[in-house]
Amino acid sequence: MGRFILRRMLFVVPSLLGLLVLTFVMLRVLPNDPSAALAGENATPAQIAAVRTAYGFDQPIWKQFAVYLKQVVHADLGTSIVTGRPVVADIALRLPATIELTFCALLFASAMGIPIGTLAAVWHNSVFDHAMRIVTVGGLAIAAFWFAIILQLVFSMSLDWLPLRGRISVGMPEPAPVTRLLLVDSLLAGRLGVFRDALLHLVMPALTLSLGGLASIARFTRAGVLDTLQKDFVGYAEAAGYRRSRIIWVYVLRNSVVAATTQIGLLFGALISSAVAVESIFDWPGIGSYAVKAILTSDYKAILAVTLVVGVIYAIVNIVVDIVHALLDPRVAESL
């Protein structure tokens, strides 16, 4: 198992390098010269040229990449041309918000999706199954930004149950940053008021983000359970007199969720990248809204950094999914 993890991690390095090369080339081949943005709105051509030389944009692209790579190896993602701060510092502020949001969305999606999928399989072709199909297809098709605005109008503007935007109420002092996950930090600091406030702020964005995930988890679980129900051991267990609920929720489900686990892992990465719209509408200070700003302002160091960070998350999640697979299904562990 240890060797397996090590091998998987070694594979990650070339994929991340490939990702960086691709993003770097794409950003710099486009007719997009950051010097103009850097020099400011009233800059003269001479000023822009000076900036170009100062930042090395007049160097050949491979040379620029070599310089950048050297920085990255030293865990330095450069300075944002917009905020003037180290990109690492800006991402450190924003990534935890996205992780918290994505994690909660996924938790919700799994907690709802797996039981719904299982029930749909057990009662397949029933009214429930058809209803679930409509809801999940809808969930996949529904536009997140539309759903988000409707949630805001109903629960925030009309009913006044939930906060409209942001991660914490304006003016509420934040707990000391330990993990920068507000839910965790507020509990660590023993500040239940902040915990409650942060949780309320999370509800609508997490619900919106979970929509697509919920649908696909439910569908994968349904397919998995349906498949397992045909297996001989199910008949054996029934013949042996096990309770139906135990057979389904313990034996069948454990044998069926492997596919869903892979799906959940992939979803984590996908949700992080699709958090962009949700973060914008709910003003969630995460990495999605940061990426949008970076693109609009040609802040190429920030764009590269976000790509790299999302790439690393994908890689980590993939490894974790493999490990979870092995834990869920000993046969997988043996074949490693």
Place this chain on the structure above:
Amino acid sequence: MQRRLFLVGSLAAATASHMGGFRMARAQGRPGELVWADNLPGGLDPHVIFDVPMQFYMLNIYDQLYKYEGNPPELKPWLASGHTVSPDGRTWTFNLRDAKFHDGSPVTAEDVVYSFRRMLATKRGPSAAFLPVLPPEKVKAVDAKTVQFELDYAYQPFLSAMPLVCIMNPRLLKANEKDGDWGQPWLASNAAGSGPYMLDAASYKPAEALDMKRYESHFMGWTHNPRPIDIVRCRDIQETTTRVNALLRGDIDATDSYLPTDQVERVLRAKNVRVIKDETMRVMVIRMNNKKPPFDNVNFRRAMSHAFNYRGFISGVLKDYAVRNAGPIPQNLWGAPKDLKPYEYNLDLAREELAQAKAQGAPIDREIEIHIQQQLAQTTQAAQVLQQDLRKLNVNLKIAPNLWPNLVSSTAKPETTPDMWVHWVSTYFVDPENWIGQMYDSQFHGTWKASSWYKNAKVDQLLREARSSSDQAKRQALYEEASRIVVADAADIWIYNTVQIRGISARVEGYKFSPVGSGAEFRYMSLAS
């Protein structure tokens, strides 16, 4: 995407308001605290960043030698008690008042010298206005309270550009300097000013949040405002729909000042909030690349100028929250001729001009391209209005989405500059130089402001003369003459001067608008209890 959001947002809003309206019981913000939800500047170093939101930050956290007040803006001595200028217009001497930085140390002439040298050394931000005329070593402290500037040549807009330069505390910056970087990385998230408000650096999250506390020992004192606001919390909200919802809900006290017209109606209908409208100095213009055929033909450019439906755009799209502007200088600023006739929308005239252009051999049949700024819906709308009418004239206009940084770099050369593109020229400093001077003097070719590549020796000469003269009446006459020529040459299509619209909570009192800083000067404001 954003435009789609607006549409969906307003649709949904309309539905919801029919569902029984919003409950507005919540108190606005916390007592004594103002929540200001305008855009935040890109970074916090005003010598490096020079965008529109930076002006509001500069006004509150820093002081400058001179400052603009009111609408139309008037230049007033601020940290300086006044100035003198030598007869040749090259030596400028400023006397300082007694003022203290936020750490309690006095503001001295040496600090002013340091600040100007630092600003010039960054080669970014506002330095563009000074680099051509002011060598760093020509800024000198005559004594503790007197600063002298010696310009390379007489340059009258020098004084108008004074409010661009924040005076900084060198002791703080030097303590945080590394390898001669002038403390730039440090100042990107900190402040070193003397302004009426102090930055709470711990609260700063880029593009998200920034808190300010009142500086009680500000040199201007607080006698003008019996109930000043002690804490201002600035929050950047990305989506306009969310911003307006937050205002209606009482979460924030003010939106940005570019409220889209469909959202204005929502604010007008709601209680406890109001809409503030002020004509500013920000001209919308469709640029034409005068060096690319057929745009090198004056008749073709005039045809384009007659083909834009000005009234349709201003009334239909902007619901009349804009003022038609005949030329490049905002019509509410001196130097804009009062009798200048704007181009009228008239397709018959456009056809005549087109026929003349064709007779002169202009390639009027080629497809032309207009570049819009993707995240600014109005630039698309303007392009679509033009496209529709050009179709009737058999001119094929293609709309190409683009982004500001790309557009700026493409304007470095005539070959890469788009046929047409849409943007605004905002108030960086209040002088015709900011508009007509930098837009149509050919010495600025290669900058985005001069991206029409217009060249007219007479105009060049008029603008250069206006720049160096110290006689205001003479300058006005020169700018007026230059405006008439540029408009007759149809160098660009000038559309309107902006009316800024801000949604603001009814509890905010003392709001004073000025085109510089868009009215976000907190020292005047108070909160009704």
